[in-house]
Amino acid sequence: MKNTKYLILGITFLLSFCLALYVTMQVFRTNPFMASTTKEQKGLPEKIQDGDIIFQTSESPQCEAVRIATNSKFSHCGIIYEINGNLFVFEAVQPVKLTPLDDWIMHGRDKNYVVKRVKNAAKILTPNTLQKMKDYSQQFDGKEYDAFFEWTDTRIYCSELVWKIYKNGANIELSKLQHLKDFNLTDERVKKVLKERYGNDIPLEEKVVSPSNLVDSDLLVTVIDTY
Template identity: 70%
Template sequence: MKKQTILFSVLGLTILVCILGLANARKTEDTFTILTEKVLETTKDGDIIFQSSQSPQCEAIRIATNSKFSHCGIIYIINGKQYVYEAVQPVKLTLLKDWISGGEGQKYVVKRLKNASQVLTSATIKKMKAYGQQFNKKDYDLYFEWSDSKIYCSELVWKIYKNGAGIELCPLEKLKHFNLKDPKVRAVLKERYGNNIPLNEDVVAPSQIAGSAVLETVIDTY
C-alpha cells in the first residue's frame, strides 16, 4: 500500500510538471504570436529591424560595438507579406515572422526614418529595392570589406539607403575605432585576418545605424 502511495505521488508530480511545462510553452508561444501580430500590423516598407543571435561572431560584434545588436535588415512588403532583406549566407529575403523567431529571445527593435511619410515614397522604395536587387544571393562578407563583391548585414542596409534613397544613415567608421582589445573580439579577428587586421577599413555596424539621428524607434521588445 505504501509503495502504491509513493508511486501515485510520483506519477501525480510528473503529470503536474508536464502540465506546467505545456502551459509555459503555450504562454511563450502566445506571447510570440502577439508580438508577431504587432510587428506585422505596424511595420512599413523600408523600416529597419535589429536583433542579435548567439554565435562567437555575434558576441564579438556586440562587444566590439558596445551594443545589444549584431544583425539588421530592411523590411520589404511584397504582395501583402512582410519580409526582411538581409545579408546572411547568402543575401536573401526572409519572412519577417521567421526572422524574428531566429533571434536571441525572439527580441527585436524596429526603426523608421523620421520623415518617412514624406521621403520614402512608393517611387523611392521601388528605387531602393531595385538597387538592392544586385546583392541578392551574393555571399556574406566575413571580412567586412567595403566592396560590392560580398556584403554584410549593416553594409547592405546602409548602401540601399545611400544609393537607393540618397540618405546617409550614419557616418562610416574605421575598424580600429571599435573595441578590439577584448579577448573574444581578438580571437575572432585572429581567426579571420591572422596578423593582417585591416584597421583602416571603412565599416558600418548595426549599432551605428540603430543610433542614427535620422531614425526613430517604432517597436522595441527588449
C-alpha cells in the same frame, strides 16, 4: 460544329492560362522582390511599414564579438520590405536573401527586436523611392556574406547592406562610416575572431558600419522595441 467550336475555345483558353502562368513564374524567379510568400504573417505588428529597419541580437561567436567591439546589444539588422502584401526582411546572411519577417524574428535571442524608421518617412520614402531601393537591392540578392567586413560590393554584411541601400536607393546616409580601428578590439573574444579572420594582418583602416551605428542614427525613430 458547336462542339468543335467550344473545344477550340477551351483549348485556346487553357493554352493562354498556361502561358500566363509560365511568364508569371519566370518573373518571380528573376525578381524575388515581386514574389509573394504562401506563409501567413500572423500576429505581426501593424505599425511595421515598407522600408523600416529591424535589429536583433543573434547567437554566434562572431555576433558576440560584434556586440563587444561596438558596445551594443545588437549584432544583426535588415530592411523590411512589403511585397505583395507580405512582409520580408532583406538581410545579409549566407547568402543574402529575403526572409519572411516572422521567421526572421524567430532567429533572434528571445525573439526580441527593435524596428526603426526614417524621420518623416511618409514624405521621404515615397512609393517611387521604395521601388528604387528594391531595384538597387536586387544586385545583392544571392551574394555571399562578407565575414571580412570589406567595403566592396563583391560580398556584403548586414549593416553594410542596409547602409548602401539607403544611400544609393534613397540618397540617405544613415550614419557616418568608421574604421575598424575605431571599435573596441582589445577584448579577448574579439581578438580571437579577428585572429581567425585576418591572422596578423588586421585591416585597421578598412571602412565599416555596424548595427550600432545604424540603431543610434539621429535620422531614425523607434517604432517598436520588444526588449
